Amino acid sequence: MAAFENARFDVAVFLTNAGLGRKIVQVKAGRNLFSQGDAADDVFYLQKGRAKLTVVSTRGKEATITLLSPGDFVGEEALADSKGLRMATAIAITTCTVLRIKREEMIRVIHEEHAFSDLFLKFLLARSMRTQADLVDQLFNSSEKRLARILLLMAEFGRPGEPEMLIPPITQETLAEMIGTTRSRVSFFMNRFRKLGFIEYNGRIRVHKSLLNVVLYDRLSPHNAESAPIALAKPAKTRMAPAPRDEQM
Known part of the structure; x- marks a missing residue:
């Protein structure tokens, strides 16, 4: 009977x-799913909308560490410790539609439903690879x-599928936090991308596929480069002094 019930489990319906x-x-928009330091007792699944994860250091400095898209889980630290705390703010x-899953239910479905545990493991591996990237x-x-x-x-x-062009x-401040630079540098780069036809923006940013050239091939004209590449100087050729003759004994 249990095997028959498990066979009917539908991951899409569950989520x-x-x-x-x-x-x-x-x-x-602008509201928190959860805050850094809150009790971690739920896992969230993002059905619609976009969100971001931010952290605040002990000195009060805030940084955006990742962006979230539909299909992402967030708050999975709740599974590690029943009395754990949130490590970031989502x-x-x-405007987002999220499925809030209690820790106990999340653990149950991971243990009992292989289709769900496979999906969740695939997500965790993808997030790990993204973090490494x-x-x-x-660096x-x-x-x-x-x-x-x-x-x-x-x-x-x-x-998979057509890209979301818009x-x-x-904000440029958030982009600057994510890439580790200043807002003024982000503004400079954005204006350059627009002049080169890689993006358009008038309230909303539209990304063109040609922007891939920057990532894959460094396709920017030399005078537009952020800084000149460092050329490793070849060692100068020097004439070898003639070997000393063997002294006669």
Whole structure:
């Protein structure tokens, strides 16, 4: 009987509808799904809208660490410890529809429904890979290239289906936080991208596929480069002094 019930489990239905231990919540733009330091007792699944995760240091400095899209889970730290605290704040960028899943229900369905646990594990692996890619991006790429990558991710280039050309409203301050630079530098890069035809913006930012050239091929004219590439000087050729003759004994 249990096997028959499990066979009827539908992941899409579970994540779309309210039920035992699940509640659908509407969150207006600018409002928090949860705040840093809150008790971590629920996991959220983003059905519609866009959101961001921010953290505040002990010195009060705030930084945006990732953007959330429909299909993302957030608040999964609730599964690690029954008395854990939120490590970040989740803020709605646009009006969001989220499924709030109680910790106990989330643990139950992970244990009992393989289709759901497979989906959740795939999501966690994808997020881990994204985090590693973000770290590599911060370590090795210029701030201009990091900005191009963030804009492409927000436009959802690379995901199945047609890309979302218009990205959600986002401030230059938030973009600067995410790529580790200043707002004035973001403004400078955005104006350059617009002049080169990579983006358009008039209230909303429209991303063109040609922006991929910045990320993949560094396709910017030399005089537009953020900084001149560092050329490794070749060692100068020097004449070898003639070897000393062997001294006669």
